[in-house]
Amino acid sequence: MKWLVSLVGAGLVMVSLRDLFHTLWHPTRHGGLSRLVMTVLWRLARHLPARRRAVGLVGPLAMVTVVGMWAGTVIIGWAVVYWPHMPEAFTFSPGSKAAQEPALLDSLYLSLVTVATLGLGDIAPGEGWLRLISPLEALVGFALLTATVSWLLEVYPALTRRRVLAIRLALLRDADPQTEHLDSTTGALLLESLATEVVRVRIDFTQYAEAYYFHDGDDHSSLAAMVGFASSLAQRGHAARRPEVRLAGDLLAGALTDLAAILDQRFLHTGGPPEQVFAAYATDHGRTSAQF
Structure with a gap:
């Protein structure tokens, strides 16, 4: 029965690690629980x-909630692994009152200080297999911290690329270039560069799906409001006489x-x-999507 409880705890840890992997490192970023939290x-x-x-x-808020969910699941999962073997499989420092506490409380405490890599030492695993898996929890805690920082550093550049494209489209909307203005080499280069930026944003939505749930601010910096005007520019490019402009419009x-x-x-x-x-x-x- 003890080993069955420990296996349940290990399963909780694996669920959290799987969700973390699919959210941060899988090529298509098909997060499970994290996507569900953000959508809700x-x-x-x-x-x-x-x-x-x-x-x-x-x-x-969704990113903070997801990180808290990962950390909480790892801490609880490892505590469940320790719980059936507490206190007989652990050693306690002299004078410590930890052994007088409920086994579940001690297990949660040990899991928390281990995942936080504090290593206070007042409770230490005594059996060989516990001495092997306890450092693994510290490694998972360090990986979780590193992954959280990396996630933040990846998402915000994606938001910047999206907002830059939106502002550029807003400026073009204000300039209102007609087909005759786009019917030149400069127009072809303009449409081609916009196509490249749209492709980058498309990749961002694939790789960083959580970026969808960030609000862009006013219409001037909102791709949701300005993407309709990009379609209008593509149609104007397609109606041009120069073949390179028509090609850029089609791109x-x-x-x-x-x-x-x-x-x-995806959304x-x-x-x-x-x-x-x-x-x-x-x-x-x-x-309201801009239509022209």
Whole structure:
């Protein structure tokens, strides 16, 4: 029975590590529990009275919640591993009152100080197999801290790329270039560079799906509001006389279609054409997609 309880604890640890792996390091970032937490928080925020303020907090709050979930599951899982063998399989420092506490409390305490790599030493594993797995918990705690920092450093550059594209589209919207303005080598280069930026954002939504749940601020910096204008630019490029401009317009249209497919597949599930997906994307972020 003791080993069955310990196996349950090991299973909890593995569930947390699997979710961490799929959220941070898997090529397509198909997180399980973490994606569920973010989706639930996003949907709840959309129905709150102070919707705009609440939605702006979802991204950072969701990341903190997910990291806390990972840490809590690892701590509880390892505590369950220790629990059936406490206190007979452990040694206690002289004068320590830890052995007088309930076994579950001691197990939680040992798990917490181990995962935090504090190593206070008042409770130490005595049996050989426990002496092997206890340092593994410290390694997991160190990996969790490193992964959290790496996650933050990866997500915010992705948000920056998305907002840069949105602001660039907003500036172009204000300039309102017509087909005759785009019908030049400069126009072809402009459309091609926009296609490249759209592809980067598409990759970001694949690699950093949690970035979807970050609010972009006002319409000027919101891709959800401005992506419709990118479709308009692609149509103007396609109507140009120069073949290189038409090619660049087709590249931009293809990049936008690919972006719409990713948004629909992973977040929106409309099953419709790109125009419908972008409209749903704007609505989901509390915007109105720019159409020209």
